[in-house]
Amino acid sequence: MATPRLVFVHRRTELQELLDRHATRGQAEFFLRTRGRSIHDVQERHDRLTAALASLRAAVPAEWRHAEVERADLSRFLLTPEDIIAVVGQDGLVANAAKYLSGQPVIGVDPEPGINPGVLVRHSPQAAARLLQRAALAGPVEQLRCQELTTVTARLDDGQELSGLNEIFIGHASHQSARYRLTTPGGQAERQSSSGLIVSTGTGATGWCASIALERGGRPLPAPTDARLAWFVREAWPSPVTGASLTEGVLAAGEGLRITVASDRLVIFGDGMEDDRLSASWGQEITVQLGERPLRLVA
Template sequence: MSSPVSENKIILIKRKTRLEELVVRYNTIQQAQFYIERLGADFSDYLSEDFTYRKAVEAAVTELSAAGRLQLLDRQHVPNFIFGERDTVVVLGQDGLVANTLKYLREQPLIGVNPDPQRWDGVLLPFTVKDLRQLVPEVLRSQRQVREVTLARAELNDGQSLYGVNDLFIGRRTHVSARYQLELNGTLEQQSSSGIIVSTGMGSTGWLKSVLAGAAGIVSQAAQWQAANLVTASAGPEAHASANVGRQHESGAALKLAWDHPDLYFTVREPFPSRTTSADLVFGRISSSMPLRITSQMPEDGVIFSDGVESDYLEFNSGVEATIGLAEKRGRLVI
C-alpha cells in the first residue's frame, strides 16, 4: 500500500525568464542581445537571471520528485489547468506569479519559493529551493501552518466569473473613459471615469494605496494653494498644510489591511462629473452583505481583469451587469 505522502500530486509552476521572452520575440539569443545592447542596456543581466532561474527549476524538480508525484506547469497554462483537490502547488516566483496562481486554486496549499533572493525581495516568497526537502513532506502531512487570503470575485449576469487576489479592474481596455451605472447599498449613480479598482486586504498596499496616496496629495496641495490665497500671512498657511499632511499620513497607515480582512474596498479613478454623470460614490467598502453592482454602458472594449493580467479578462460591454463581492473561497499560503 502506498503511503499518504505518495498519493499527493505536486504541481510546480514556473515562468519564462526575460531572456526566454526575448528569444520568442527575436528568434535567437544573438538577435536579442543585439536589440538590448543597441538600447544601451546590460545584456549580461538577462543571461545571469536566466541561468539562476534555470538552476533553481532544476534543483526544485530534484527536490520535489523525491517528495511525491511531480508535474511541471508553465505559467501560461495555469488559467486552463484543472488542479486536483489534494494537489500541493509550488510556485517558483516572483510575487506576481504567486498571486496569479492563487486565484485559480480551490484552497489547495500554495508554497511560494524565491528562485533568486539576491534579485527579488519576495513578500509572498518566504522559502528558497533548499527549504523544499523538509518543507514539502510537512505540507503533504498537513503539519505546516497556512495563512488564509481573502479573494474578490466578479460575477456577470451571464454566469461568467473572475477572481482577484490583489485587485480587480473594471473599465475600458485602453483605460480611456468608461461609462457605467454604479450601485451600492441602494444608492445608484451614473459615472464616467477611467475605471474602478476593487482591492482585497492583500492588495491594500498596492494599487489601492497608490490611488489614495495620489488623491490625498492632490487634496493637500490644493488646500495649501487655497490657504495661500484666502488666509493672511499671519494665519500661517503652513499650519493648514501640516494638518493635511498629518491626515494623509494617518489615512495611509490605515491602508495596510490583513490578508484575510473580511471586506473589500473600491475606488473610482478620475471620475468626471457632468450633466449626466456624478462623482459622489467614488470610494467605499464592499462586504458579504453589501456587494457592488456595476452595469456597463460601454458599447465596446469594456473589460474586467484581475491582478494586472489584462490578457485574462471578462468582456464587459453594454447591458452586462457585474456583481463584485467576496469570493466563496480563500487562498491558502504556506508559512
C-alpha cells in the same frame, strides 16, 4: 487522500524570450548591448531560476506526482483538489496563479533570495525543498500550515465570474471613459462616467490601490487577511447626467458593489492580466464582492 501532485508554476525567463525573438544568442547579445545591457546579467537570472527548479524537482518525494506549467498556460491547465502548488518566481506570479485555484496550498519560492525580496514568495529553494521533505514524512496536510489571504470576485448576471488576489478592474478596454450605474451596498446609486473602478484586497493594498488611496488623503486600507475590500472610482466625471459623489468605500463580508453597464462594452480583469478577462455589454450587471476561495499561502 489521493497521492499529492506537486505543480511547479513558473514563467519563461528573459533569456528564453530573447532567444525566441532573436533566434540566436549572438543576436540577443547585440540587441541588449545596443540598450546598454549585458547578456551576462540575463544569463545569471536564467541560471538561478533553472537551478531553483532543479533543486525542487530533486526534492519531490518519490511517491508524489509532479507537473510543470508556465504562466501563459495557466488558464488551460487542469488543476485537481490534491495538488500542491509551488510558484517559483516573483510575487506577481503568485497573484497570477491565485485566480485559478480552489483551496490548493501555495508555496511561494524566490529563485533569487536576498536580491529582490518578495512578500508572497517567502521560501528560498532550499527551504522549500526541506518543507517538502518534512511534508512527505508527516503528511502534506499536517505540515503545510497556511495563511488565508482574501480574494475578490466579480460575477456577471449570466453566471460568468473572475477572481483576483490583488484587485479587480472594471472599465473600458483602453481605459477611456466607461459609463455605468453604480449601486453601493447601502442602496445609494449614481450614473457615472469614469476611467473605471478598482476593487482591492489587502494584498493589493500596497500596489495600484495604494496609489489611488494616497491621492484621496490616505484612506486606511485592509490587511491581506482582513475580510474587507476597498473600492475606488478612477477620475469620475461630473456632468448633467453623471455624478462623482460615490467614488470610494469598503465592502465587508456579504456585501456587494453592483455595476450596471451603460455603454457598448466594459472589461473585467484581475491582477493586471488583461488578456484573461470578461466582457460585459450594455445592460449587464456586474457584482463585486469578497471571494469565496481565499489563497492558502504556506506560511
